[in-house]
Amino acid sequence: MALPEGPLSHRYRGEHPVRTLLYLFHPDRRRVLLAVLAYFAKHTPVWLLPLITANIIDVVVQHRPISVLWWNAAVLLVILLLNLPLHLLYVRWMHGSIRRTGTRLRSALCHRMQQLSIGYHSRVSAGVLQAKVVRDVEGIENATQQTADMGLGAIATLTGGVLVLAVQAPVFLPVFLVIVPASALLVVRLRERLRSDNESFRVQVEQLSSRINEMTTLIPITRAHGLERTALRRVDRTLGTVLSAGLRLDLLNGRFGALTWILLNAIGVSCLAGSALVAYYGWMNVSAGQVVMLSAYFSTLTGSVTSLMSLTPVIGKGLASVRSAGEVLQAPDLEVNSGKAEVGQVRGRVDFRGVGYRYEGADRPSVGGFDLTVRPGETVALVGGSGAGKSTVLNLVIGFLRPTEGRILLDGQDMESLDLRSYRKFLSVVPQESILFEGTVRENVTYGMPAVTEETVRTALRDANALEFIDRLPQGLDTVVGERGARLSGGQKQRLAIARALIRDPRVLVLDEATSALDSRSEALVQQALGRLVRGRTVFVVAHRLSTIKGADRIVVMDEGRIAEIGSHAELLRSGGAYAGLQAAQLA
Known part of the structure; x- marks a missing residue:
C-alpha cells in the first residue's frame, strides 16, 4: 500500500x-x-x-x-x-x-x-x-x-x-461462565437506558452552539440597533434549558452509577459468601486463598466483559x-488518464465538433450543438446571460468536463484520447477570484516550478504590473501573503495570478471573469497585464463587462447553451443582434 x-x-x-x-x-x-x-x-x-x-x-x-x-x-x-x-x-x-x-x-x-x-x-x-x-x-x-x-x-x-x-x-468455572456475562449484560442494559437522555442533552448543546454562533454573527446588527438585551435574553433562555437538562442528566448518571456499584458488589458479596460456605462446610476442596481468589476474579472478569460490551x-x-x-x-x-497519449507540444488550435454537455440530473443540456474552430493565437470571448453555458465551455477546454456528445479536438487530436495532465502543462487559468495559499509571493508565483530564477520571477511580476507593489512590501518577494492572500487587495492578488500564468508561458489561456470584481484603477492595471499575457496565445475569455473584450478577435454570444451569433465587436454592434442588446443594457 x-x-x-x-x-x-x-x-x-x-x-x-x-x-x-x-x-x-x-x-x-x-x-x-x-x-x-x-x-x-x-x-x-x-x-x-x-x-x-x-x-x-x-x-x-x-x-x-x-x-x-x-x-x-x-x-x-x-x-x-x-x-x-x-x-x-x-x-x-x-x-x-x-x-x-x-x-x-x-x-x-x-x-x-x-x-x-x-x-x-x-x-x-x-x-x-x-x-x-x-x-x-x-x-x-x-x-x-x-x-x-x-x-x-x-x-x-x-x-x-x-x-x-x-x-x-474447575468446579466453579460453569458458575462464572453464567454469572459473569449475566452481570455484565445487566450493567450494559442499565447504561442503555441513559442513551436517549445523553442524546437529548447532546442535541440541546448543539442548539446552544447554533444560538451562540447566531449571536456572534448578528453582533454588528444587534449593536447597530441597540438590541443587546434582546440577544442576551435569547441566549439566556437556551442556557437555562441546557442547565436544567444537564442537572437532570447528572442525577440520572449518579443514580446509574450508584445502582451499578450496589448491584455488582451485591453479586460479588454473594459470590464471596457462597464460596466461603463451600469451604467452611467442606463440600468441596476449596481453600481460604481460593475463596479470596474466586471473589477477586468475579469483579475482574465482570469488569472485562462489561468493557467489551461497552x-x-x-x-x-x-x-x-x-x-x-x-x-x-x-x-x-x-x-x-492512464494509457492515453501524452501531449508533447501544443500549437493552440481547438475545434468544437457538435459539442454538448448535460450535468447529471439536469433536465436540459448546459451546452448543445456547439460548433467552433479556434485558430492558434486567436482570442475568443464568450458572452451571454447567466446560465448561457459560458463556464461549461471553459471547463470543457480545460478538460475538467468531458463532452456528453460531440468531440473537442486539440491540434487535430481528440481530447478524449489525450492525457489531460500533460496537456495542462501548456495551459494557464486566471479565474475570477485568484487563489493564493499561505506562502510567500515567490512561492505563489512559482507554484509547482521550483527551479525558477529570481530574474524570471521579477520579469513575470513586471509584465503583470505587480512589481511596483511587491517592491514596497516589507520582505519583497519573500513576504508572506497570508491565508488566501488576505494581506493583499483584490487587484494585487489578481496581478499575482497573472504573473503565475505568465511565468508558465502557456500556449492556451483561460480567463474567467478576471476583472469583474475590481475597481476601475485595479481593472486598468490588470487589463494592461492581460494585454501582455494574451500575445501569441490561444485565449478563451469570459467577461461580464463587455468593454473588456472589445479587442477580442471574435466574440461568441451564447444563449441557453447554444451559439446565438459570432463576430468582432464592431461587426456584432452593426448587426444589431443579441450582442448589441447586451451592450445597450450595460450602457443604460
Whole structure:
C-alpha cells in the first residue's frame, strides 16, 4: 500500500468496513501481532494477582513453606517490573501502526480527491471533504486505539482468569461462565437506558452552539440597533434549558452509577459468601486463598466483559467513519488518464465538433450543438446571460468536463484520447477570484516550478504590473501573503495570478471573469497585464463587462447553451443582434 499510488483506490468497492480496516492494517500486520503479544505479557499482573494472593493467604493459613511466599512475591515483582518496557513496546508497535494507517488513509483520500473530476468537487463541498480527511480518519484512529487498549485488556484478563479458574477451581468455572456475562449484560442494559437522555442533552448543546454562533454573527446588527438585551435574553433562555437538562442528566448518571456499584458488589458479596460456605462446610476442596481468589476474579472478569460490551458504540462510530471515508474512495467520477497519449507540444488550435454537455440530473443540456474552430493565437470571448453555458465551455477546454456528445479536438487530436495532465502543462487559468495559499509571493508565483530564477520571477511580476507593489512590501518577494492572500487587495492578488500564468508561458489561456470584481484603477492595471499575457496565445475569455473584450478577435454570444451569433465587436454592434442588446443594457 505505497503512498504515491493511494491505497484502496483499486480495492475498495463498498466492502464491509471491518474488511477494509484489515486491509488498511495489512502493511503493519507483524507489528500489530507483536503488539498483541506484548500487551498480553504486560497485562499478566492483572489476572495473575488473584492467584498469587490466594497462594500467599494459603501459606499463612495452612502454614505452607515460607519459600512459597517468596517465590510468589518474586514472580509478581518481576512481571510488574517488566510492565514498563513491554508497555512501551506495545505503544510503539500498536499506536505506531494506527498512526501510520491513518496517514496512509489520509494520503489515499487526498490522492483520490486529486483524481476525482471537477464535477464531483462541484457537487461535494470542500468542508465535507476536509471533514473526511481530518475528522473521519481521526475517528477511525481513536476508535481503533480505544478498541485495542480496552479490548485487549479485557480479552487478556478473561483468557488468563478463565485458564486459572479451569486449573485451580474447575468446579466453579460453569458458575462464572453464567454469572459473569449475566452481570455484565445487566450493567450494559442499565447504561442503555441513559442513551436517549445523553442524546437529548447532546442535541440541546448543539442548539446552544447554533444560538451562540447566531449571536456572534448578528453582533454588528444587534449593536447597530441597540438590541443587546434582546440577544442576551435569547441566549439566556437556551442556557437555562441546557442547565436544567444537564442537572437532570447528572442525577440520572449518579443514580446509574450508584445502582451499578450496589448491584455488582451485591453479586460479588454473594459470590464471596457462597464460596466461603463451600469451604467452611467442606463440600468441596476449596481453600481460604481460593475463596479470596474466586471473589477477586468475579469483579475482574465482570469488569472485562462489561468493557467489551461497552466498546460496541465506539466500534460502531469507527466503522461509520470508515464508511464515510469509503464514499470518497469508491466514488466512480474519476478523470482517467492512464494509457492515453501524452501531449508533447501544443500549437493552440481547438475545434468544437457538435459539442454538448448535460450535468447529471439536469433536465436540459448546459451546452448543445456547439460548433467552433479556434485558430492558434486567436482570442475568443464568450458572452451571454447567466446560465448561457459560458463556464461549461471553459471547463470543457480545460478538460475538467468531458463532452456528453460531440468531440473537442486539440491540434487535430481528440481530447478524449489525450492525457489531460500533460496537456495542462501548456495551459494557464486566471479565474475570477485568484487563489493564493499561505506562502510567500515567490512561492505563489512559482507554484509547482521550483527551479525558477529570481530574474524570471521579477520579469513575470513586471509584465503583470505587480512589481511596483511587491517592491514596497516589507520582505519583497519573500513576504508572506497570508491565508488566501488576505494581506493583499483584490487587484494585487489578481496581478499575482497573472504573473503565475505568465511565468508558465502557456500556449492556451483561460480567463474567467478576471476583472469583474475590481475597481476601475485595479481593472486598468490588470487589463494592461492581460494585454501582455494574451500575445501569441490561444485565449478563451469570459467577461461580464463587455468593454473588456472589445479587442477580442471574435466574440461568441451564447444563449441557453447554444451559439446565438459570432463576430468582432464592431461587426456584432452593426448587426444589431443579441450582442448589441447586451451592450445597450450595460450602457443604460
